[in-house]
Amino acid sequence: MSTATLRERLIVTIASLLDGARHVAVGASSPIPAAAAMLLRAQQEAAKQAPVRLSILGSVKHNLFTNGSAELFDCAGQGRIDAFFLGGGQIDGQGNINLVGLGDYPQTSVRWPGSFGSAYLYFTVPKVILFREEHSPRVFVNKVDFISAPGVSDPQVYRKGGPYALLTGMALFMFEPQRARFRLLHIHPGHTLAEVKAATGFDFDIDAQWSQTPDPAPAVLALLRGRVLSELHETYPDFAQQLTKEITAYAD
Amino acid sequence: MSTATLRERLIVTIASLLDGARHVAVGASSPIPAAAAMLLRAQQEAAKQAPVRLSILGSVKHNLFTNGSAELFDCAGQGRIDAFFLGGGQIDGQGNINLVGLGDYPQTSVRWPGSFGSAYLYFTVPKVILFREEHSPRVFVNKVDFISAPGVSDPQVYRKGGPYALLTGMALFMFEPQRARFRLLHIHPGHTLAEVKAATGFDFDIDAQWSQTPDPAPAVLALLRGRVLSELHETYPDFAQQLTKEITAYAD
């Protein structure tokens, strides 16, 4: 039996993906990425390593920016942000993401909010982690209807960043920019390769060493359930409370 | 006999040149232009008119800027500065100014500080008032050795501003951009047209109506000697004190 809830597992997985980053920015309404970045910082501090810097938009305490909403983009353009998170109403097998809508633009049949900063940050932040809990063929499509941000670019296009990994409620894929393809690395407990294939509308590679998502180490879980949950309360009180409940229910 | 000292006359003349401006910026180390702008404001307030806004660099009280030293230039680029002041180590008859040095650049025989913001502000501020007390052939030359900022531009060049008038310790010239020439309008008391011609190294037009620089109205002088002098103390204490002495000596 697994030792952690799915959300805890997602948080721990993201924290491990972030390792090596000196500065992680987290967009608005992103409690799981925020928790993961806080977890990485807590782990590093516990190990007496230089901790990652966090800029969690929406937080006062965990946000260093003082130059308005342009600073996130300026900072990325300066090469001072190593990792960021994006989602997508659609994500395709080449790492293209669509945050705009379904069908023919502009009169899309379904309209989403819009591209936000993706059309810039996907080019400038080295490690963009695609995170979408829903793992279904309507999200993971063969070709997006609108490219808010492309997974790869022609060689002459300025490109310092792009997709690094794709984490869903079912699996973890790494992105291979040379091949412009995702590679399945882990499947979360309770799911099978057949299930992942059926739920993914694009073709992907499978790592020769693919495995079940490893269980979080007890010390990491303890940090998450202690310090990180309490830090998370400031920005995401509802989410922190909900996660506490889940953990309690799971333990029972 | 004249009622005012030369410096008072310069201040009053500049104030009249500034009339109509909604926002006047004054650069560092420019006490006479600063006093003139303050005088205009005081006159307008006394007449219950909307007063001109002042941005006097170096002043805390009479400076609205809060965005660092770039704001003056941004503000000019936005069209929000109507008048500014420039000088020049050399000024020629086409309104070109040289703030860089004498002789062949870069190994100039005499080197001045540099062009400051002139190469931008001369293009963007509608009324640039050239102000140089020394009126001599070494300042007013036929052709400047280095163009920090040109008096006129080709028609396709973006140009919202430029020289409006040239005020010296001897005379006032207006600038005619169509002709790219100065036109003598006033000569200060105590000087003659022959003297002005001899002291000016470039050819200039002479206004059919040219006259001696008019005497300041008593009410204007009273404002200058009262409110303006006391306002000036904050930014230019030495100058304000010196001017007070001059006025006292002159009255005796």
Place this chain on the structure above:
Amino acid sequence: MASISVDEIAAEIKDGCQLAMPVDYAGVPMAMIGPLLRCAPRNLHLVGVPTAGLSFDILIGAGLVRSLETSAVSLGEAGGAPCFMRAMARGSIHMKDSTCPAIHAGLMAAQKGAPFTTLRGLIGTDVLLQRSDWKVMQNPFSAEPDPVVAIPALHPDVSVFHAPMADREGNVWIGRRRELATMAYASRRTFVTVERIVDRRLLDDEVTAAGVLPNLYVDGVALAEKGASPYGLWGEYPPDIGQLQRYAQMARTEEGFAQWMSEVYA
């Protein structure tokens, strides 16, 4: 500067006005929306700096909007913006889809008096493909092919935002929210609603002065307590998520939107 009323601000927004307002957390001028609905200017061109939400959705639902330029319209945690989505599906409004830093780049060009600024990214996106008003150009400093996108200066006719305080001269305290300064520098006219007007001059103290938008860029200040509500205002009050969710729920249908409007702006 004489302080004015919120109604007087609304009256300055005429038919066809290009009107800029800030993102959810940066002082949305909600108090101005009711008066604006009464003035009912037509064919507004809205600019969301850099994204937009409830204020845009209401104006779209009320039929006052012809087009908008922003990088997203949503109600945040409360979900999509229903009137915006409906109008897009119908094709009754024109959306100039952007990306956040392109909105900032256009305003920054205007702040600087430059015709345009360049922005990395964008190449290969459908965002760029749809923006014929942007140009791809060669970086003149590169010997190799190096395409870069030029974003033209964005000069809104009017910008309006809500802030914690202003002084009697009309100097407005914006704190860390410096995009509000950029928006005001770039705009032809700027109006501000504030929680309170203070007697001390905000520029007289270097500490408060650091967060001030000077009155040089401000054409009118109106008092409006809780003027961003149901959005929050930094350092003052949090957003009222319940109210936003209630709007999101009701505005899913035109009837529900009409009912919400009659309840709130009767």
Place this chain on the structure above:
Amino acid sequence: MASISVDEIAAEIKDGCQLAMPVDYAGVPMAMIGPLLRCAPRNLHLVGVPTAGLSFDILIGAGLVRSLETSAVSLGEAGGAPCFMRAMARGSIHMKDSTCPAIHAGLMAAQKGAPFTTLRGLIGTDVLLQRSDWKVMQNPFSAEPDPVVAIPALHPDVSVFHAPMADREGNVWIGRRRELATMAYASRRTFVTVERIVDRRLLDDEVTAAGVLPNLYVDGVALAEKGASPYGLWGEYPPDIGQLQRYAQMARTEEGFAQWMSEVYA
């Protein structure tokens, strides 16, 4: 961030370093000049943001400077900068003559991660004529001929300035002097000397936070009381004009400069 010493800051400035410092009234890091003279890095490339004065003149007089980029070098009311003028006449330094907004434009491009920004003006000046590193280009948004000057991004290796205070995390209070933030954003590394280090976190209060350069952009903070002297520091102390005049007087000759140096930096 551990606070460091002024000597440690000086030691970070190596041979060939492109070193940026602010204008007279914006926190000139005079306290760092003595230690820097002891380290004596060679072939410095100085950037004055946007103009320069005493600190540049001393480093030029000491023979540590190969080139400089700024829009003016002077001692303000105390007159011209004697070592600068002497070195220019001799041709022993290379001056990239600029204009204030071009310095800001280069730093702003770097802040934005853009390859360049454009600047109006300049066309027809000898400033432009001498700058082969700037390019005149056609405004791509104009159908008519509309030349505009492109200024490439300026990324100093190191910037150093003096400020009133920092907190223990290295967040620095810069107040209205926002060109210091732009300089730091644009620079690869930034070091700051301060009058005092305070115990409270400057970002915790929205009013002080508005004037803070966060430690994200700061590589070291050193305590240096009266660290801008003989220049002034806003809100703290005025410039010492007498000292500047004394320097201006003595440095008119090489012997006088040498004597001034031995008196001040013995």
